[in-house]
Amino acid sequence: MTPEDLDRLLAPEGQELLTGLRGHDPADDLAASTRLRRTYDAGLVAAALTQTRLRQRGAAKFGPEAERMYFTPHGLEQSTRAAVAGHRARRFAAHGPGGVADLCCGVGGDAIALLRAGLAVTAVDRDPLTCAVVRANAEALGLGARLEVVCADVADTGTGGRDGVFVDPARRTARGRVFDPEAYSPPLSWALDAAAKGAPGAVKVAPGIPHEAVPPEAEAEWISDGGDVKEAVLWFGAGGAGVRRATLLPSGATLVGRGLPDPPVRPVARYLYEPDGAVIRAHLVAEAAEELDAALIDPTIAYVTADTLRPTPYATAYEITDVLPFHLKRLRALLRERGVGILTVKKRGSAVDPEELRRRVRPQGPNSATVFLTRVAGAPTMLLGHPAGRDAPPGSPTGP
Known part of the structure; x- marks a missing residue:
């Protein structure tokens, strides 16, 4: 898409075409294109069909509002999920800045969330099409009044006051993901310097950022949404220096590091807890384990175990029925004995491919179970169980 394509889509004829394509099945693109080109210009039809496909993909991040928004393929791929952007915007708003400069704004997912939080926003990007898209998105959602868009290199512009x-x-180029932080655009060192001057300031980074790369004056927050780790944010002036935090959406539950030592190690008990990925990335398994009175099953594995079931937002609980040395034939026989045809395979510390295991054990039957491929006290082990609170398959013991 070009800026000219976007202008045509924003014009009355383009709006009419986009409205008519709502609910369109991409499998029918060829037939739809042939039919629509009898009435509309071929270039406009192509742009509208492309935008419709992007809007359908954008629903995963932006929900129903994606139908009113505008995207570029790269911008959609790099955009922040609305729930995550909303959480971050609320943190900004809680510190009462006189507005936020959204540097490298992309298609505007973060700018929209900041505007909705009641903040004025200066959105900066060097790509003219991206600048036009963020402006169009704010207008489409009725949020344009407090938005200023600056089309410039962030290194050459200020924060708009x-x-x-x-x-x-x-963190991506046309060739794929960039792993060297100084090859980011702009480099991570520049981004950190810019954010450190904010009141508050924040930098979005990959969730795999090494802890030793986090500046000592920053708070590091790892965020998951629906159990999937989405990003990490380095905060300046909005939290405590050196704080490590895991935030779980949509609940908003937050676990803050307290510098606890690693939990003890003990044999697998009745319940196994799988910590949320944000908890693991933030190195807060010890904090989660303390709340559960739980221990590690292995000093190198982020599964914890306990005799009692306790509610927690920070981990998913499973009731374990069997603890077995790793042995596929034994697992296959056990699954057949219990009529398990729906097998969920989880692994941590195992090189076994879950799909290969499922193919080899050939689960059959009406019941379901979960198998964990892991290590216990250093030994390859299989743990068989089911989500806590659900019935175990017939014939299962009551605990390991």
Whole structure:
């Protein structure tokens, strides 16, 4: 898409075409294109069909509002999920800045969330099409009044007088993902310097960022949504220096590090807890285990175990029925004995491919179970069980 394509889509004829394509099945693109080109220009039809496909993909991040928004393929791929952007915007708003400079704003997912939180926003990007898209998205959602868009390199512009600063460096190029932080655009060192001047400031980084790369004056927050780790954010002036935090959406539950030592190690008990990925990334398994009175099953594995079932937002609980040395024939026989045809395979510390295991054990029957491929006290082990609170398959023991 070009800026000219976007202008045509925003014009009355383009709006009419986009409205008519709502609910369109991409499998029917060829037939739809042939039919629509009898009435509309071929270039406009192509742009509208492309935008319709992007809107359908965008629903995973933006929900029903994606139908009113505008996207580029790269911008959609790099955009922040609305729930995550909303959480971050609320944190900004809680510190009362006189507005936020959204540097490297992309298609506007973060700018929209900041505007909805009641903040004025200066959105900066060097790509003219991206700038046009973020402006169009704010207008489409009725949020344009407090938005200023600056089309410039972030290194050459200021913050538009905004106190808050948010930087989302590009971590992909046309060749794929960039792993060297100084090859980000802009480099991570520049982004950190810019955010450190904010009141508050934040930098979005990959969730795999090494802890030793986090500046000592920053708070590091790992965020998951629906159990999937989405990003990490380095905060300046909005939390405690050196704080490590895991935030779980949609509940908003937050676990803050207290510098606890590693939990003890003990044999697998009745319940196994699988910590949320944000808890693991933030190195807060010890904090989660303390709340559960739980222990590790292995010093190198982020599964914890306990005799009692306790509610927690920070981990998923499973009731374990069998603890077995790793042996596929034994597992296959056990699954057949219990009529398990729906097998969930989880692994941590195992090189076994879950799909290969499922193919080899050939589960059959009406019941379901979960098998964990892991290590216990250093030994390859299989743990068989089911989500806590659900009935075990017939014939299962009551605990390991």
